[in-house]
Amino acid sequence: xxxxxxxxxxxxxxxxxxxxxxxxxxxxxxxxxxxxxxxxxxxxxxxxxxxxxxxxxxxxxxxxxxxxxxxxxxxxxxxxxxxxxxxxxxxxxxxxxxxxxxxxxxxxxxxxxxxxxxxxxxxxxxxxxxxxxxxxxxxxxxxxxxxxxxxxxxxxxxxxxxxxxxxxxxxxxxxxxxxxxxxxxxxxxxxxxxx
DNA sequence: TAAGTGATCTCT
DNA sequence: GAGATCACTTAA
Numbered sequence: 001x002x003x004x005x006x007x008x009x010x011x012x013x014x015x016x017x018x019x020x021x022x023x024x025x026x027x028x029x030x031x032x033x034x035x036x037x038x039x040x041x042x043x044x045x046x047x048x049x050x051x052x053x054x055x056x057x058x059x060x061x062x063x064x065x066x067x068x069x070x071x072x073x074x075x076x077x078x079x080x081x082x083x084x085x086x087x088x089x090x091x092x093x094x095x096x097x098x099x100x101x102x103x104x105x106x107x108x109x110x111x112x113x114x115x116x117x118x119x120x121x122x123x124x125x126x127x128x129x130x131x132x133x134x135x136x137x138x139x140x141x142x143x144x145x146x147x148x149x150x151x152x153x154x155x156x157x158x159x160x161x162x163x164x165x166x167x168x169x170x171x172x173x174x175x176x177x178x179x180x181x182x183x184x185x186x187x188x189x190x191x192x193x194x195x
Numbered sequence: 196t197a198a199g200t201g202a203t204c205t206c207t
Numbered sequence: 208g209a210g211a212t213c214a215c216t217t218a219a
Contacts, residue, residue, distance in 0.1 A: 047214070056214070066203060084200030086215050103214055114215050158214055 007140040008133050011075030018050040018093040018100040019171070021074075025091075025139070026175040027146040030107045032120040033136045039120060041108030042142060047156050048171040049090070050100045056162035056171075059099030069128045070099040077137065079117070079127040086114030087123055091131060091139075105157075105172070150179050 009028065014021065025043050032039040049057035049070075058067040058080075069078045070092055078090040078101050090101040103113055110116040117123070122137065129135045153170040160167050 049214075058214080061204085064204075080214090081200090081202055083213060083215050084202070086200095088214060090214085105214085112215070156214070161213085 007143070009131070009139045009141060011073075011130060011132070014074030014091055014093050014131070015095060016074070016093070018048045018102060021093050022046050022048050022102055022171075022173045023146070023148075023151055025102060025104075026151060026173060027142055027144050029140045029142045030104065030116075030120070031133070031138050031140055032122075033133070034121055040140070041110065041116075041120070042175075043104060043107045043139075044111070044175045045104075045106030046173050047103040047105055048100070048173075049103065050094075050171070052099055054100075054162075054169075055166040056156060056159035056169075057099065057101075060162075063099075067099065070101050071097055072128075074100075075131055077126045077129050077131060077135075079122060079124055081124065082114070087117035088113050089117050089120075089122055089126075106174075146175060147181070149182050150176050152176050152179070 025046050028043050029040045030043055051057070052059055054060055059070045063071055066080060069076055072092055073096040074093040076092040078092050080088055082088050089104045091104070092101045094100045104116055105113045107116050108119070110119045120137070126135070126137055131138045152174040154172050155168050155170060156172045
């Protein structure tokens with residue numbers, strides 16, 4: 001039947017502005033074919049690393065052997081080892097020569113970037129490979145629409161070294177399916193949230 | 196809250 | 208080549 005790859009997202013899907021893509025990725029399925037078994041995990045949390053000026057990004061200090069894949073056109077996996085223990089899975093985004101990528105921080109039951117790769121058995125061998133079914137690791141459209149009010153943003157994790165400007169950017173996107181739909185028309189303007 | 200862990204990067 | 212750093216997790 002070969003149905004499994006029908007809704008696979010094409011590489012062109014990732015060749016768009018990173019921040020815009022972050023919202024799109026929430027609710028999409030992260031797919032992994034391993035030993036004849038197909039795993040599908042809905043993406044729940046991501047983080048953007050966008051452009052050469054983003055001081056939190058590996059690309060902020062220019063091109064190196066490790067980060068070179070970030071400079072490619074979107075649709076490739078960027079996988080690297082963190083703290084000597086955990087593999088981080090990123091999808092390269094945007095146009096060629098513009099370094100950017102999105103870190104997959106949560107999918108399915110896995111609620112941390114190191115857990116995602118552990119659950120899916122992802123290591124360095126996926127680095128620089130395209131996100132297509134033939135690779136064994138790709139994404140597909142799950143056919144659901146994530147509403148804007150279900151997307152929560154906040155600063156990225158563990159990037160204090162980037163300085164206040166970049167560390168505080170709301171580049172972390174979390175899918176909160178249970179978030180209440182904002183009332184419309186009533187006592188207005190989404191309440192004056194003073195904090 | 197602290198430590199493990201090893202690739203990578205920035206100096207000598 | 209040596210030393211510091213790090214897009215995290217787990218066990219207290």
